[in-house]
Amino acid sequence: MNKRKLGNTSLQTSPIVVGANVFGWTLNEKESFAILDEAFEAGFNTIDTADAYSRWAEGNKGGESETIIGQWMKERGNRDQVVVITKVGSDMGQGHKDISEKYILKAAEDSLRRLQTDHIDLYFTHWDDDKTPVEETLGAYQKLIQAGKVRYIGASNLSPERLRASLKASQEHGLPRYEVFEPGYNLYDRQEYEQGVAPICQEEGLGVINYYALASGFLSGKYRQEEDLNKSVRGGGIKKYLDARGQRILAALDSLSEKHAVSQASIALAWLMHNPLVTAPIASATKSKHVQAFTEATQVVLRSEDMELLDNASAYTIPS
Ligand SMILES: NC(=O)c1ccc[n+]([C@@H]2O[C@H](COP(=O)([O-])OP(=O)(O)OC[C@H]3O[C@@H](n4cnc5c(N)ncnc54)[C@H](OP(=O)(O)O)[C@@H]3O)[C@@H](O)[C@H]2O)c1
Numbered sequence: 001m002n003k004r005k006l007g008n009t010s011l012q013t014s015p016i017v018v019g020a021n022v023f024g025w026t027l028n029e030k031e032s033f034a035i036l037d038e039a040f041e042a043g044f045n046t047i048d049t050a051d052a053y054s055r056w057a058e059g060n061k062g063g064e065s066e067t068i069i070g071q072w073m074k075e076r077g078n079r080d081q082v083v084v085i086t087k088v089g090s091d092m093g094q095g096h097k098d099i100s101e102k103y104i105l106k107a108a109e110d111s112l113r114r115l116q117t118d119h120i121d122l123y124f125t126h127w128d129d130d131k132t133p134v135e136e137t138l139g140a141y142q143k144l145i146q147a148g149k150v151r152y153i154g155a156s157n158l159s160p161e162r163l164r165a166s167l168k169a170s171q172e173h174g175l176p177r178y179e180v181f182e183p184g185y186n187l188y189d190r191q192e193y194e195q196g197v198a199p200i201c202q203e204e205g206l207g208v209i210n211y212y213a214l215a216s217g218f219l220s221g222k223y224r225q226e227e228d229l230n231k232s233v234r235g236g237g238i239k240k241y242l243d244a245r246g247q248r249i250l251a252a253l254d255s256l257s258e259k260h261a262v263s264q265a266s267i268a269l270a271w272l273m274h275n276p277l278v279t280a281p282i283a284s285a286t287k288s289k290h291v292q293a294f295t296e297a298t299q300v301v302l303r304s305e306d307m308e309l310l311d312n313a314s315a316y317t318i319p320s
Contacts, residue, residue, distance in 0.1 A: 009180070009207065016269060018046065021053045021065065024064025040078070049086045097127045100136060119151060134165050142176050145176055156181070160197050182209050184211050187219055188215045270300040270302050
């Protein structure tokens with residue numbers, strides 16, 4: 001499988017990053033191992049997790065996903081073949097987000113222990129706490145990089161202002177730079193990223209790995225009406241997509257799915273892989289057939305008329 005360079009780093013990722021928020025949530029350890037085995041056998045090499053995954057699930061406290069990945073890498077002896085992405089800053093029970101130096105240095109040790117590794121390939125600011133000076137956060141990462149515990153850093157969910165301020169501070173103070181950005185972005189949810197940080201990512205040459213690539217499953221076409229929402233524990237979050245624009249997007253996906261003889265999910269992922277604003281989409285799989293759809297997505301060639309059909313169906317109006 002061809003690899004893609006993540007921004008200015010030396011990291012090479014498969015064209016789809018394996019999302020890990022389902023490990024310890026909708027998948028137990030055994031099921032997670034099966035998905036990871038299948039994905040890696042197919043050639044996918046990058047995993048996106050976070051310390052907080054999957055804290056929201058009944059009985060969890062956070063760290064479950066990292067623990068599963070750590071155990072899997074240990075049992076398979078494949079740490080050096082995996083690009084490990086994890087994140088810091090979410091509420092882990094303290095009641096607020098935190099990207100202060102003290103917190104990051106402690107959280108990184110916890111992640112390393114759960115992942116059973118001595119380094120994180122790409123360490124992300126998961127959420128802004130809107131108060132820690134950007135220099136302090138970047139200074140914490142500098143210490144971790146100097147100690148060999150982190151190779152590169154990235155950011156998710158930062159406002160355009162805080163991302164710009166961080167990039168400026170890196171340049172002015174010789175601090176490490178966010179080299180990869182992780183926005184929520186898919187065929188339905190386009191506007192926030194395209195009108196927000198995308199121009200900064202382009203200007204600054206940041207790699208982009210986008211989450212919710214399948215709009216939590218909506219873009220697979222399995223949810224068409226309200227009665228379909230109980231098809232998964234995640235169904236409740238899909239309701240917002242069941243509008244006229246969502247139906248137009250599904251119609252375009254249906255037509256290209258038939259034309260290319262692959263699933264709608266594969267077409268939705270292929271649109272992202274052909275999109276110049278994205279390096280590699282992140283998507284999570286809970287079944288073998290999902291991993292197969294990811295593989296098919298990497299093989300689909302969308303022509304300009306296909307891209308145009310999807311772009312037009314998902315066009316949004318910019319408020320004046
Ligand atoms: N940085 C952030 O703040 C942030 C936030 C959210 C997520 N993320 C990352 O992004 C990753 C992906 O997010 P996500 O899992 O929430 O959303 P997603 O990738 O848009 O949706 C994945 C879900 O869609 C369903 N699915 C996948 N392939 C399918 C197929 N071929 N056919 C039918 N259904 C399919 C599965 O759900 P079912 O099991 O319900 O079928 C799967 O769990 C996460 O694992 C995480 O690593 C990051």
